[in-house]
């Protein structure tokens with residue numbers, strides 16, 4: 001029986017993925033290689049540090065730890081500059097409505113994100129009050145596909161993992177949800193999110209009824 005809904009931030013609640021991509025592409029360009037949208041899929045949902053490791057791997061570059069720390073900081077500054085002017089208008093279609101529907105249905109809600117900038121983003125979007133728990137990159141040590149971020153949400157919400165549904169746009173996030181033994185709802189492309197229990201293009205295509213059906217189908 002479903003008791004809680006856990007939402008990824010980037011790509012589910014707001015399209016910050018495009019800003020992450022612009023910032024990383026700039027870093028790649030400065031390092032002298034091309035970074036494509038296809039490459040970028042691998043960075044979705046994973047931590048800043050892990051993203052940088054993957055980026056350097058794609059460019060065939062190895063750097064000492066201090067250089068990497070500088071690059072990660074530079075990327076974050078580029079990213080912060082891009083998101084600074086974000087407004088509630090950038091909340092993805094249906095996200096706010098679906099969160100409110102969760103509350104109305106009596107489900108607990110959590111934000112489960114790898115981002116260390118989540119508090120700032122929630123403030124810019126003015127939706128912090130819609131989450132019972134915020135589990136971000138500052139409170140989690142292992143990046144998705146490790147299930148830690150989702151299991152921490154279940155623990156803090158005091159619900160069993162099997163009573164949680166996860167909403168995720170990233171392959172790594174769906175993997176994490178599956179290993180946490182949670183209902184995995186993919187947001188985006190079914191070809192990329194093929195391990196999800198259900199894939200929809202966005203939260204606007206979801207209702208509590210569709211969610212319940214997916215939960216029942218998983219149990220039976």
Ligand code: G16
Pocket residue numbers: 008009010011017020043044045046047048051076112113114115116117118137170
């Ligand atoms: C997000 C993005 C990732 C990003 C990560 C860390 O995770 O999908 O691409 O690398 O946050 O973000 P920051 O650099 O802001 O700490 P999620 O889990 O919300 O999709």
Ligand code: MG
Pocket residue numbers: 008009010011012044045168169170173
């Ligand atoms: Mg995401």
